[in-house]
Amino acid sequence: MRLPPGLRKAASVAIAAVGIVAVWALAAAALGKPFLPGPLRTFEAFGALIRDGYLGRHALASASRVFWALAASFVPAAALGLAAGRSRRVDTFVSPLVYILHPLPKVAFLPIILLVFGLGEASKIILVGLIVFSQILVSARDSSRRVPGQLMDSVRSLGASRLDLALRVVVPSALPDLLTSLRVSLGTAVAVLFLAETFATETGLGYLIVDAWARVAYAEMYAGIVALSLLGLGFFVAVDIAERLLCPWRSYRP
Numbered sequence: 001m002r003l004p005p006g007l008r009k010a011a012s013v014a015i016a017a018v019g020i021v022a023v024w025a026l027a028a029a030a031l032g033k034p035f036l037p038g039p040l041r042t043f044e045a046f047g048a049l050i051r052d053g054y055l056g057r058h059a060l061a062s063a064s065r066v067f068w069a070l071a072a073s074f075v076p077a078a079a080l081g082l083a084a085g086r087s088r089r090v091d092t093f094v095s096p097l098v099y100i101l102h103p104l105p106k107v108a109f110l111p112i113i114l115l116v117f118g119l120g121e122a123s124k125i126i127l128v129g130l131i132v133f134s135q136i137l138v139s140a141r142d143s144s145r146r147v148p149g150q151l152m153d154s155v156r157s158l159g160a161s162r163l164d165l166a167l168r169v170v171v172p173s174a175l176p177d178l179l180t181s182l183r184v185s186l187g188t189a190v191a192v193l194f195l196a197e198t199f200a201t202e203t204g205l206g207y208l209i210v211d212a213w214a215r216v217a218y219a220e221m222y223a224g225i226v227a228l229s230l231l232g233l234g235f236f237v238a239v240d241i242a243e244r245l246l247c248p249w250r251s252y253r254p
Contacts, residue, residue, distance in 0.1 A: 009240075013233075037219045045219035046226060054208075059227055061203035065121065066189055066235065069128035070182075077136035078178055082170055084137075085144025094141065102138055106130045107192050114199065124196040124204075128189045132182070139181030143174035172247075179243045183236055190232040205231065 021039050028038040049055035084094035110127055117123040147170055155169050197206025205228045212221035 034216075035218050037222060041219045042222040042226065045217075046223035049220065049223055055223065055227055058203055058205050058208045058224075059231060062190075062193060062197065062205045062228070062231060063234075065124050065193060065204070066128055066186070066231075069125045069189065070132055070186075072125070073129040073133040074136055074182070077133040078140045078174075081137040081140025082144045082166070082174060084141045085174075086147075086166075086170060091141070094137070098138055098141065102134050106134065107195060110196065110199075119199060119201070124193065124201070127196050128193055131189045131192060132185045135181050135185035135188070136178060139177050140174055143177035144170055147173045176243070176247050179239055179247070183239050186235045186239070187232055190228065190235070194228060 025039050028036045046055070080090075080094060084091040106127065109130060110123075113123045113126050117126060151173075152165060152169060155165060160168065193204070194206040194209070197204035198210045201207050205224050209221055209224035209228070212218070212224060
């Protein structure tokens with residue numbers, strides 16, 4: 001009996017998680033050092049942090065920063081990238097920005113962002129938004145260029161307007177690549193968010209991890225790392241669900 005694709009993916013993730021925990025337990029037992037507590041102690045600390053609401057508060061702060069960064073950057077980046085892929089005039093403006101700014105690690109902009117926007121929420125959201133914006137812009141531009149010209153001509157011959165071509169041909173063709181790019185950018189964004197949350201803040205999983213490290217509360221530190229990993233996994237699952245809803249043809253298996 002074949003399991004549905006969703007259950008197969010969940011089973012593979014569960015098997016990988018069990019393997020990681022097993023290696024973790026062996027490493028902790030072999031080293032016997034306080035800085036590497038075993039999975040059992042870490043999960044006990046994880047449960048305690050959940051029960052007193054401490055972990056949930058920090059996880060919600062991190063998740064909200066990623067969400068607002070995504071909400072602010074995804075649509076404009078996708079629109080500009082799709083337009084650049086189909087219009088030489090727009091691409092003349094966009095290409096230099098891509099070639100100059102995209103290869104730069106976005107975390108290098110953190111000191112500038114902090115100077116301009118201060119140490120509050122805005123600077124963290126803007127930093128994460130830069131990562132998502134850059135990745136989506138490049139992916140949208142390249143995937144838009146790959147739309148076959150024959151397909152565009154065929155739909156145009158049926159009386160489609162420029163808006164129809166954009167909504168019915170270009171966007172559906174580029175959407176799978178955009179969602180794949182979103183997975184990559186969210187993984188990077190969660191990693192960079194950890195760094196951003198170590199600066200002048202008292203909320204977020206990055207703060208929780210560094211604070212636990214400073215207090216030599218290693219079990220809590222690893223519990224925060226597990227929570228950060230679960231946050232990234234949650235975003236991946238959300239993108240998978242969005243892909244199944246928006247790109248049902250991608251889920252087809254003969």
